[in-house]
Amino acid sequence: MSLPRQLRDESDFDQLPNDVPISATVADIEEKKGFIVYYQFVIEVKNKGGSKYLIYRRYRQFLTLHQSLELKFSPETQMATYSCTLPTLPGKVFMGKKQEIAENRIPELNTYMKKLLSLPTYVLLEDVVRMFFYQSESDSQQIPRTLRRLRPPTRRVKTVKTKPDLLSSPRAEAMFDFSATGKLELSLRAGEVIFLLRRVNADWLEGTVRDRTGIFPLSFVKIIKPLPESDSEGEGKTSSGKMGPPAGSYSCLRCYLHQGQDIETRDVCVEEELSTQPAYSDLLTLMREVFKLEDIALNYRDPEGDLVRILDDEDIELMVVEGRRHGSAVKRPVNQFPWQLHVTLASDLSVYSTEF
Template sequence: MSLPQQLRGKSDFDQLPDNIPISATIADIEEKKGFIDYFRFVIEVKTKGGSKYLIYRRYREFFNLHQILESRYSPEDPDRPGPNTCALPTLPGRVFFFFFLPKIAFQSVKCSSAIPELNTYMKRLLSLPTWLLLDDDLRMFFYQTEQDSQQLPRALRRLRPPTRKVKTVKTTNDLFSSPRAEAISDFCGSSKAELNLKAGDLIFLLHRVNGDWLEGTVNDQTGIFPESFVKIIKPLPESESEDEGEGPNCSCLRCYMLTPSGVQTRDVCVQEDLNIRPTHKELLSRMRDIFSVDDIALNYRDHQGDLIRVLDDEDVLLMIDAGRARVAATIPRPVNQFPWELHVTLASDFSVYNTDA
């Protein structure tokens, strides 16, 4: 019995618009290194009309949606729901995903084992009565926004991209001129899109899918495979190795740590647009991690070169504006470097400031 027929009347389901999401599955988890490092789920959504697309959501977005739905539809007495109430599925707790642990590396195996919990939650959520599926917040959560459509998934462990036709090598010249690799150990693909490799296989390379996966042809089969299982004999041309249309992978923020013993300079790479305006809290947290010091203060230099302490989000905007003005006037920078700098000092050190009247 199909899911819609099992959990709701067929006639009600038929009346839903074609763009209503009816299933959602987590394809991968991506780590984002911004001013605050975080993780997001890459989710494949299928609509009633049969279309599929990817959306990108953080756990806090799941939590916010669940809070909204509970406030609207959760019955006060679970045993006696009213006409406009519904028993909602249980959202897995944030602690389950290990996202709360400070300064601990992402545990991909444990996070991967948690994926079925969220998949089950989304399955039950999208199996609720049809009137709840029309809730605006629920629909917006599963709809592909313009920002979603512009994202390029980095990995997709569970949903691999479609592969191209088999590459035929006809001549000896083709054999020695084609980009190729040799399998150094066996690899068993987990889907039809992935190649099966045996140690010693010669793979003709077609395309770099992302930083970890390649696409190629071996034994008249084309598919994708992890680069870690092969030795590159002749690499792909640069145009084939990089994702099309992408600029620098990271933006660079120049930071200085000023202490009585000297100055440390760091270039911090973040996956944020150069026009981003981070919050004071985000910057403070990131600098504590970068310099391994908790009792710090953030500062910037004004047009006269004096240090000005940053205390809140409004000061961050002043710092960005001041930095842009200084860069435009005197300081050439790489295209992927933020036009503003961050000066970090000990919170108790006031000697760095110009206190002259």
């Protein structure tokens, strides 16, 4: 009898920890607006102890998990101490609408997770597997929107729209017109009343007007009735006791556009964690949308203050590492990335201290 088979036979399922996942089903997909628009899968997990909870995962997290398991358990790798046949993960799709791609992946991912959780117990006890299905603090703080795949088909949901109380709701009046530059932002017209939802950071608020919700700069409005103190700070304490952004808040990226002697500063808010390392292609696409320019180059400042051009994901990694290393010395809002982007015209080499 092979050692992997023997290990599985000798393992007593009843002796496994209660937090080991035994089933997982995609309940829905949700659109997120990060460095690019993407979809995450809302997954209902059931563990051996009988508990159910929701986790939120992107396709690339499935891919990272699968690649880690291939390195450790695939019969083809020399690193495999024990081997087993892993389920097939649906491959990357490079063409098509993102929502349709995500929808089409749901049955394939359900099959993948079902087969994965049927593998020998030594696979289920792997840290990468347990952490993938673990409900993190971020997962527990998210509020699912529909969970339509878990809803019985005969159930009818009645939506009741309520009008805000004009006298008691936190609100502000737009003093100037504001044109949104991204999908997260809320366009305003001077004189409009905006009902406030929360403070994103010291400079941005989130609110609703004309049945639309988004973020807008505080400097464009006059506060009529402020948010409650608990919602107006835009900050909370993390588990380590340090100040940090509240659950579900946006992270802000400070970026600069250099054109000759002119420098335009822009804060771009995205639904990404501050620890996220973006892809070069995603940042390039985002900056083209923000500044409405195509032929641009991305850069960051090194510790000496010189601009360094970014050409690929490895350069992004260097920028993030440098930002985290020196970011603590710079005072900035708690939800602002420790690294900053400097955007220049691709043909402009005069901004560099040395030529390429």
